[in-house]
Amino acid sequence: MATIHPLVKPEETPPVEGSIAEAHPERPDGGPWEHPRVFLALIVIGALAMAALFAARASVL
Numbered sequence: 001m002a003t004i005h006p007l008v009k010p011e012e013t014p015p016v017e018g019s020i021a022e023a024h025p026e027r028p029d030g031g032p033w034e035h036p037r038v039f040l041a042l043i044v045i046g047a048l049a050m051a052a053l054f055a056a057r058a059s060v061l
Helices: 034-060
Strands: none
Touching: none
């Protein structure tokens, strides 16, 4: 014998009986690892700065 939930209409399935109408859980934020362009930009800027340093020292000598 099925029990009737007081807040659910008879033609609807209560959430305790296997309803799949709920939203999917959101995955947690990956933090800085979801933004690889920031790390790439830092690496490129550092490489360009080192290249400029070596070019400047080579032109002085």
